[in-house]
Amino acid sequence: MLNSETQFTTAVDQDTFRDVISNLVSGVSIISAQREDERFGVTASSVTSLSVDPASILVCLNQRLSITDVISETGVFAVNILGEGHGDVAIQFATGHADKFRGTTIRHDGMGNPILADALAHLECRVVERKDFTTHAIFIALVESAVARPGSPLPYFRKSFGRFIED
Numbered sequence: 001m002l003n004s005e006t007q008f009t010t011a012v013d014q015d016t017f018r019d020v021i022s023n024l025v026s027g028v029s030i031i032s033a034q035r036e037d038e039r040f041g042v043t044a045s046s047v048t049s050l051s052v053d054p055a056s057i058l059v060c061l062n063q064r065l066s067i068t069d070v071i072s073e074t075g076v077f078a079v080n081i082l083g084e085g086h087g088d089v090a091i092q093f094a095t096g097h098a099d100k101f102r103g104t105t106i107r108h109d110g111m112g113n114p115i116l117a118d119a120l121a122h123l124e125c126r127v128v129e130r131k132d133f134t135t136h137a138i139f140i141a142l143v144e145s146a147v148a149r150p151g152s153p154l155p156y157f158r159k160s161f162g163r164f165i166e167d
């Protein structure tokens, strides 16, 4: 196996990789966390279910994001899974601003993380492990609470938000 401390290069250039991997349709979530009175949130498509026993997920966050340090410090975060029509929320949380939560209805989960009341579902997560790889931190976390509401998801495909149609 390759050593993850190595400086890697591959034959696939960045633009080609971005274009090709954008064919992988994903859900869209807002990862949220809180440090004292300060809330943090970031749009993420990298949330993946890891195992059901124990309930666990992984999420990959750029190491330069403040929320990445906050999650490392507090050891907890929430995943707010966005629903149909939440493309504007996804853009809002992907764009730098002093108050990314503006215009949203927030409550707090049992761990103190801010939760978007309108999300399709949310998970309360406790970090078990952080692994850094080049630009990103990979968090493995236990899911300590999971709640979903009726509704449809927000799919992301080829850099656009869409709608899910059941066959």
Ligand SMILES: Cc1cc2nc3c(=O)[nH]c(=O)nc-3n(C[C@H](O)[C@H](O)[C@H](O)COP(=O)(O)O)c2cc1C
Residues within 6 Å of the ligand: 028, 041, 042, 043, 044, 045, 046, 047, 060, 061, 062, 065, 090, 091, 093, 094, 095, 096, 097, 156
């Ligand atoms: C649909 C979508 C999915 C994204 N997924 C991720 C992700 O999984 N991990 C990540 O680090 N950044 C992801 N980003 C980028 C971050 O949301 C963005 O860099 C961040 O919110 C910038 O925050 P800042 O301006 O406060 O630094 C995604 C952006 C979009 C629009």
